[in-house]
Amino acid sequence: xxxxxxxxxxxxxxxxxxxxxxxxxxxxxxxxxxxxxxxxxxxxxxxxxxxxxxxxxxxxxxxxxxxxxxxxxxxxxxxxxxxxxxxxxxxxxxxxxxxxxxxxxxxxxxxxxxxxxxxxxxxxxxxxxxxxxxxxxxxxxxxxxxxxxxxxxxxxxxxxxxxxx
Amino acid sequence: xxxxxxxxxxxxxxxxxxxxxxxxxxxxxxxxxxxxxxxxxxxxxxxxxxxxxxxxxxxxxxxxxxxxxxxxxxxxxxxxxxxxxxxxxxxxxxxxxxxxxxxxxxxxxxxxxxxxxxxxxxxxxxxxxxxxxxxxxxxxxxxxxxxxxxxxxxxxxxxxxxxxxxxxxxxxxxxxxxxxxxxxxxxxxxxxxxxxxxxxxxxxxxxxxxxxxxxxxxxxxxxxxxxxxxxxxxxxxxxxxxxxxxxxxxxxxxxxxxxxxxxxxxxxxxxxxxxxxxxxxxxxxxxxxxxxxxxxxxxxxxxxxxxxxxxxxxxxxxxxxxxxxxxxxxxxxxxxxxxxxxxxxxxxxx
Numbered sequence: 266x267x268x269x270x271x272x273x274x275x276x277x278x279x280x281x282x283x284x285x286x287x288x289x290x291x292x293x294x295x296x297x298x299x300x301x302x303x304x305x306x307x308x309x310x311x312x313x314x315x316x317x318x319x320x321x322x323x324x325x326x327x328x329x330x331x332x333x334x335x336x337x338x339x340x341x342x343x344x345x346x347x348x349x350x351x352x353x354x355x356x357x358x359x360x361x362x363x364x365x366x367x368x369x370x371x372x373x374x375x376x377x378x379x380x381x382x383x384x385x386x387x388x389x390x391x392x393x394x395x396x397x398x399x400x401x402x403x404x405x406x407x408x409x410x411x412x413x414x415x416x417x418x419x420x421x422x423x424x425x426x427x428x429x430x
Numbered sequence: 431x432x433x434x435x436x437x438x439x440x441x442x443x444x445x446x447x448x449x450x451x452x453x454x455x456x457x458x459x460x461x462x463x464x465x466x467x468x469x470x471x472x473x474x475x476x477x478x479x480x481x482x483x484x485x486x487x488x489x490x491x492x493x494x495x496x497x498x499x500x501x502x503x504x505x506x507x508x509x510x511x512x513x514x515x516x517x518x519x520x521x522x523x524x525x526x527x528x529x530x531x532x533x534x535x536x537x538x539x540x541x542x543x544x545x546x547x548x549x550x551x552x553x554x555x556x557x558x559x560x561x562x563x564x565x566x567x568x569x570x571x572x573x574x575x576x577x578x579x580x581x582x583x584x585x586x587x588x589x590x591x592x593x594x595x596x597x598x599x600x601x602x603x604x605x606x607x608x609x610x611x612x613x614x615x616x617x618x619x620x621x622x623x624x625x626x627x628x629x630x631x632x633x634x635x636x637x638x639x640x641x642x643x644x645x646x647x648x649x650x651x652x653x654x655x656x657x658x659x660x661x662x663x664x665x666x667x668x669x670x671x672x673x674x675x676x677x678x679x680x681x682x683x684x685x686x687x688x689x690x691x692x693x694x695x696x697x698x699x700x701x702x703x704x705x706x707x708x709x710x711x712x713x714x715x716x717x718x719x720x721x722x723x724x725x726x727x728x729x730x731x732x733x734x735x736x737x738x739x740x741x742x743x744x745x746x747x748x749x750x751x752x753x754x755x756x757x758x759x760x761x762x763x764x765x766x767x768x769x770x771x772x773x774x775x776x777x778x779x780x
Contacts (some may be wrong), residue, residue, distance in 0.1 A: 266435065266436070268436065285433070285436070286433075286434060286435070286436035286477070287431050289464070308468065309465050309468060309469075310461060310465055310532075310533060313532060314528065316532055322506075322535040322536075323531065323532050323535060324532050324533075324536045325461070325532045325536070326460045328459075328460055328464045328465060328533075328536070329459070329460065329536065330457070330460055330477075330479075330480070332436050332438075333438075333457065333460070333479050333481055367501060374764050376531070376532065377507075379531070379535075379712065380531065381511075383506075383508065383531070387714075387768065391766060391767060392766055392767075394668070395667075395668050395766070395767050395768070396531055397531075398530055398668035398669040399529070399530020399531050399532045399533065399669055400530075401762075405463075412474075428441065
């Protein structure tokens with residue numbers, strides 16, 4: 266069974282022919298397109314390491330069939346920086362030690378970017394923790410993660426306000 | 431994962447034709463189904479992808495005051511619809527207390543209704559499970575069963591229904607619209623999920639090929655907006671299924687409870703409407719003594735199915751807690767920590 270698929274990944278349009286309908290977005294990115302920044306943790310939607318943006322929304326790529334997402338616009342951790350410049354959420358994770366081993370970090374950062382776009386958390390750390398609860402960190406870097414997301418959100422809001430002023 | 435045929439029909443009629451074939455399963459976002467397929471629990475030979483079916487992703491206000499929610503509306507979109515959260519605060523709170531933000535962004539209304547139990551023995555293909563394999567027996571009966579059912583269970587199955595969303599929906603008389611080979615029909619949500627009895631493998635009232643196309647909340651559900659909550663006890667603060675939960679709504683007039691709605695989650699194989707408790711509350715003054723009596727009535731028929739007698743007491747306390755918190759309800763768009771029993775609601779920052 267061959268399934269033709271057209272995806273925009275990090276701004277680049279890709280025409281893909283799937284030979285197996287079982288391929289998830291996660292396996293497509295990692296095993297077939299060499300985009301290994303997105304991590305496979307549990308592969309069952311429990312850890313959030315595989316978080317990506319699909320049409321602007323954060324989802325677990327391990328529980329998404331590639332075949333079902335024909336036409337989608339996908340952003341992975343490889344696509345958030347601009348040239349040599351880090352995304353504000355990436356920079357804030359470094360500034361606040363938002364990781365130890367780093368395995369969950371791409372998923373945390375993608376989830377943080379998605380969360381900021383959703384605009385539901387405000388500047389309340391408790392809400393940020395609630396909104397980020399789909400991303401587990403076995404090293405327990407949660408305090409740094411929360412601080413990083415809060416700071417990035419505040420920087421991004423300030424930049425946006427400057428631009429619209 | 432077993433291999434399957436993948437089809438993506440363009441119309442509801444085509445979907446039903448494809449979904450009526452033996453071994454076919456409908457695929458919405460797949461947040462539950464793909465997980466089950468990876469574990470070898472579900473083994474469909476064909477997936478009928480319904481995500482592109484036209485017209486099923488709308489929220490419509492009908493002339494009779496009811497609200498029609500298309501089966502493909504995403505959980506997050508529904509919960510964050512400000513008007514929805516204002517009119518049905520307990521339903522929005524239940525949605526926001528379920529799963530994680532990533533899963534809520536993907537998961538659909540129809541898929542949530544079709545969610546399977548989270549019983550670990552159902553998920554473990556190496557365990558005996560009458561739901562998965564009729565007649566195989568139930569390893570949960572003598573296993574780790576502290577989270578299992580205390581109401582409506584049978585010797586054949588003691589699993590619980592995992593949905594948060596369905597609990598307030600049952601309390602507020604939601605109706606399911608179904609398209610099937612025989613055309614369109616409706617079913618009260620309360621009648622969609624079945625208790626296990628001697629056929630635990632028959633989880634819902636749906637027939638082969640039936641497709642849920644919409645969910646309807648009747649106009650009266652809005653009458654409870656001023657006093658409605660969903661409260662949920664979890665083993666961690668966020669991103670966990672309910673140990674027990676309660677959806678409660680009161681209509682209070684002249685200091686008396688005019689009408690009450692109550693449903694429990696995590697206690698049975700279906701969202702559990704507690705009508706006896708509603709009777710106790712109706713006409714009474716809203717005070718703790720009356721709430722306690724209602725809680726006793728709600729759990730009067732409960733019995734442990736294993737190491738879970740604590741859930742009977744816990745469920746009663748959660749009913750009292752939910753009812754006690756009701757007068758504190760203010761209209762909200764986004765609860766700070768949805769459904770936590772220890773936190774009153776706070777209004778969203780302006």
